[in-house]
Amino acid sequence: MFISISNAFADGPSAWFNFNYTDTKQYEDGSRTESSNSFLQNYYFRLEKPVTPLISYQLYLRSTINDSSTKDEIGNKTKNYLRAIEPALDIYLQNPMYRFDLGTRYLEQWNSATLSNEHRRTTEYYYSRFNILPKNFPSVSLQADYQKDYDHVSPSIVDSTNIKYSGSTWYDYTYKAAKLAYNLTYTRDEIKTPVSTTTKTINDSFNASYNLNFNPSYLKNNFSITAGLQGNYVKNKNQVFAPSGTEIDTKRYAQEGLYAMGTDSQPSADTLNSASGLIDKNYINPASVSSGTINIGMNGSKNQNIGIHLISSIDAVNKIIIYVNKDVRSETNLNGTLTDIEVYRSDSNMIGSWTKVDILPVEADIDRVQLNDIFMYKIKFVNPVKALYFKVVTLNTASISDVLVTEIEAVGTEIVPVTGKITDTITYISNGISLGTVIKPVRTVTLSLNYFLNRTDQEPESFFKAMSGAFENLFSKPETETDKKLRINVNRSYGGHIAWQMFRPLVTTLRYQKSESFDNKKESDIMSDTYGINFSYSPLSTLNTNLSFIRTISHTFGEKQSMNDLYLLTIGSKLHRDVNMITDIGYTQTKTYALEDTLSPSTSTVSEDLTTKVKYIRGTLDARLTSKISTNLSYGFSRTTGTESLDLMDGSFILTYRPGRFFSISGTLKVTDSDGDTSSSEGIMIDWLFLPAVRVNASYQHNFVEENSKIAHTVNSYLIWYITKFLEFQVNYSYAYDKEDVKKETYNIGGTLTCRFW
Helix, strand or coil: CCCCCCEEEEEEEEEEEEEEEEEEEEEEEEEEEEEEEEEEEEEEEEEEEEEECCEEEEEEEECCCCCCCEEEEECCCEEEEEEEEEEEEEEEEEEEEEEEEEEEEEEEECCCCCHHHHHHEEEEEEEEEEEEECCCCCCCEEEEEEEEEEEECCCCCCEEEEEEEEEEEEEEEEEEEEEEEEEEEEEEEEECCCCCCCEEEEEEEEEEEEEEEECCCCCHHHHHHEEEEEEEEEEEEEEEECCCCCCCEEEEEEEEEEEEEECCCCCCCCCCCCHHHCCCCCCCCCCEEEECCCCCCCCCCCCCCEEEEEEECCCCEEEEEEEEECCCCCCCCCCCCCCCCEEEEECCCCCCCCCCCCCCEEEEEECCCCCCCEEEEEEEEEEECCCEEEEEEEECCCCCCEEEEEEHHHHHHHCCCCEEEEEEEEEEEEEEEEEEEEEEEEEEEEEEEEEEEEEECCCCCCHHHHHHHHHHCCCCCCCCCCCCCEEEEEEEEEEEEEEEEECEEEEEEEEEEEEEEECCCCCCCCEEEEEEEEEEEEEEEEEEEEEEEEEEEEECCCEEEEEEEEEEEEEEEEEEEEEEEEEEEEEEEECCCCCHHHHHHHCCCCCCCEEEEEEEEEEEEEEEECCCCEEEEEEEEEEECCCEEEEEEEEEEEEEEEEEECEEEEEEEEEECCCCCCEEEEEEEEEEEEEEEEEEEEEEEEEEEECCCEEECCCCCCEEEECCCCCCEEEEEEEEEEEECCCEECCCCEEEEEEECC
């Protein structure tokens, strides 16, 4: 619940306390179906004091009291209690070259109003950190953690011990245009759970990475070269102890999390980007990606692609788990769906490489064994699947708001042998080679060439053979070895572009890029060629236009799979000093060719050629009409023809009035028409600091969906009173109305009092 080692306050004593009360009532067709209330109290006291210029300590005490109750429609009342107290001590020893931290936490929790052993749970936590950061020499970091969770009943329900330690060293060296960097890390994580089916888990992991780059430039930067060599060596040994014959779930080890945003016309993204927050083993806090958090709730977005890149594809996966920040067992859109969530697999994360996986109905679940409740969606496969990449695509949002993704995991099933132990050892080597050059023969012409190769070896024969194989595959494919455990995956991309400034307003760019992905098992062989020409014309300082034509041709095992043509005109203009407009006019045509499964001739199937055409126009207009009034207008129209036809129109308008820094009011209007099915939303928000110490914020939103005659009204408001510099009081009120088949209403009122002393 607490267990934190952050240092958030200034030196000296400090204190903080917070009281929060909420009351919620829900109605259906005028009859009360549920009511709940909670009273939460938080107390915090902290003392940090230096002993010497090098040594300091921190002592704190935190406590939480939470009383809540819920009453259902027939009057049954359920009460929940939480009492928690956590003392902690941290000792710091530091100077510019090294730092040593040592600390402990002791957390006691009771899930009852009385402090009885029957509902008591204890967590002991100890940690140490030692870092050496010398100048111009390799850095070293050593860490050790010990955590024990247990209850006080007989027989025990909770009893786990986690011992983890790690050591790492890293170094960056730069000399002129050359840069060398390396990182070595070893981690051992041992978890003992004698009261669970899995009694013990031991994981040993060694990770070594290197990076060598050379980036010189000559002739006054008119000729530059880029050359890089990157590598990663991972050896992971996982031991699971359980009774013989037991079927247990085992996590497949991830190399990186992945994320991308799809569109209504193409929900499944071709390529996903790295998102490390999705595999950081933090199941509580929302993961962050380049666009912010991943909100799959009602007020979030659909067509989100949440993925995972595994270290190895040797072991099969039969389940993907998406962890979220709130209980989703009662939501009705994604929970139980077979159609609003899709799963895809790939061995290369490239366009044309994704294959859909058949799934069972999605299950929403909760894990109460952890220190905090963990919420999740479990997506089980009809049959186990082997692949390096998996992604989950959300074709709809959840039926409740603010469902934020925290983590993704891939899971497989193992049967424990007679030895009572499953040992899984994975060796993984990745080598990357990048080459590039930029040449400017004359002032108006720029020529750029690039080459990139990444080869991964699962269960390699040796590190040096894997590295030499990467150089061999610069212009060749690995030998087919279907009878060996060694699995090789190669991604290769090369191409170039030339830009010619014919005269000052016009720049013409020609591009070509070839991408390939293949393995040594004859299970994957994908190739794509992309040709492009772009005209950038800026006749005025207030007008910029871009006209592009891009053709992409994809092949699978030498057979043409698809051809995509894109024509796009983008116009950016400054109509007035404070009025900017961007317009996109585009046309895409995708032809998917009939493919025969050459890997399994006996079961080959031939489909017919399919052609999909999309015409669209999209635009945005930002205008600051006066110093106090600003607007934003966006619109879009698209027509899709082919196997399925779709006409989609949407538009939104935002008007904001801000007479000063103490008051603002904004209104929004959004309308969407999908093949005649119209949905609309209108809203208004007011924010007013009408007194130096009092702020009021209120918002209203109305939604209407014509397809199912759904109407929704939402009101949210709060008032904050800054009583003193150290004391503030906040009142919240919200109302939600939803009518489809039945009328649902939810009322919520709450208040918070916060006091700080430091």
